Amino acid sequence: MLKTKKEIILETALHLFADKGYEATPTSLIAKAAGVSEGLIFKHYVSKGNLLEAIVKAGYRRATDKSKSLIEEKDPAKFISNMLDMPLKLVEDERSFWRMQFRLVDEEIAQKHHLRFSHSVKQKLVAAFAQLGYEEPEMETEVLMLLVEGLWKAYLTSADKPHFVKMLDLSKKKYIGELIDNR
Amino acid sequence: MLKTKKEIILETALHLFADKGYEATPTSLIAKAAGVSEGLIFKHYVSKGNLLEAIVKAGYRRATDKSKSLIEEKDPAKFISNMLDMPLKLVEDERSFWRMQFRLVDEEIAQKHHLRFSHSVKQKLVAAFAQLGYEEPEMETEVLMLLVEGLWKAYLTSADKPHFVKMLDLSKKKYIGELIDNR
């Protein structure tokens, strides 16, 4: 199926935002790279901020779809392990999106979606730790989330998958080693 | 001692950069907030990027001084514990600086100093883990650094010190629990 110019604009902007940053990417450059006129961007997306929002929204929709199987896991130990696997699974095929996303420290739109996404995970994580009898499930969750986010960014910049998998394995051993040794 | 206008400009810019971000803070606003003319900023600092560099440089000089005692620790177990304590120790009194710093994802100047700083720590961390007989000291270091950076950012945004200290304690237990139980 052919891509509409609207879609081309979106994808081109995503890659440019990921590479150069949102603020540092003028709409004129997006237009040139996408092979369309600058005016067309505004016809389709009204404003630059709106274009960004469309990109972020679409990205998180894909992420939600892709992570569904990991999140629906009922066994608490496996669920925790799944959370550590999320970076690896989600970044695959979506490197540009996540590079862009983790750069958008100043844009509240990006922050909003990130919070919503991680919040939904957090709830289940606390429940999982509680179910396993941990003394401070909330604390455990917060520290684990810190590590997951760190792994996420690490995998984004490393691009060395085997090396990253070693980091991931060590993390699992440290955090839930006793739980997954026999999985 | 009186502050020179040059110093006032530097400090004002630091706080504005921390609050609104570097790109989003025009020199006109810095001038207004500092109570000086816009031209004076350029007389003293030549360019906006130069002003940022001066701020970053000064901040890391203070950080290096303050972390000296933590870094010079010779006992490997205590040294590792010290690294986990760094966020708490360094962020104190320097909240604005570190908030600004962790926002500067797009500015290479900031990245450069951050890398240099963490690299110097990394070397010693690998040595410490090796000295303690860990199988993969490099991996241990990388994962620990991930967590330290996470704690750093967490403490910056939480502002709830007791809560953060609980996270810190749990982290220590997970990472070096067997080593520091009796310290």
Next chain:
DNA sequence: GTCTATATGTTGATAGAC
């Protein structure tokens, strides 16, 4: 849907007087 102008506003930076 798409393009070619063009309007409008900001920003970083400079020149010159005091």
Next chain:
DNA sequence: GTCTATCAACATATAGAC
């Protein structure tokens, strides 16, 4: 050292023709 005045460059966004 400091201020006032000013500029060129650039960015987002709009209007109107095809």
